[in-house]
Amino acid sequence: MIISSDDIIIKTIARIFVPFIQLFALYVIMHGHYSPGGGFQGGVILGASLVLLLITHGYEEMRRRVPEGAVILLGSLGLLIYSGIGLTCLLLGGNYLDYSQLSVILHVDPAHARAMGILGIELGVAFAVMAAVCSIFFDISTGGILPEDEK
């Protein structure tokens, strides 16, 4: 299991950097229409920021801030957003993930509805990818054995 680093330089720099990395991840997600990036890439950057927190501040601190149940819940929420938007389009009479059908609900013209639908899908993908990266790294770093199991 990874314990907290005893080096103040590494811990301080990681603490300063994590919010900026997450801000950049949100930029990559939101700017995915216009520039390289999107849900997968932004989600991986979000997950990487949490992995940085884990390897510098240790497993206990990480679990206090981001509990494992919350990670699994976020992953499920991302999947729910993705499939929810897709099925809503299906229910409104279009194909699966046919965002232009959302214009009926959102009261905007179909072009704007497409942009908003893609943004929603990318948010869902980002949540799911972040949760998957975090969950895999949790499992690898602990060997699948949680501290309360050892007691």
Add this chain to the structure above:
Amino acid sequence: MTHIMIALSILCILGGFFFFTTATIGLLRFPDFFTRLHATGKGDTLAVFLSLIGLALYEGFSLSALKIVIIAVFMFMAQPTATHAISRAGIRRGIKPWVKGEEK
């Protein structure tokens, strides 16, 4: 004015190339782990900083230049920290520093 900016940016980028070259020569020719880390850690940090500042000067005052400057500041903080972490890991692993007169 633009000519001066372009000249400055070319100077900065050439300086960046110079430090990249010296860092690579150090990486290839220095005797042990810590001296190699020293060469790449310092040389590459300054080289990346100079190259990015040169690009920002070439771009002029714009949003792209601001983004490049932010990347440069990020690299300037992250790269020494990564070097520090790697060298600490080397010490923990029990790698002995090279002293003069030893075999490479």
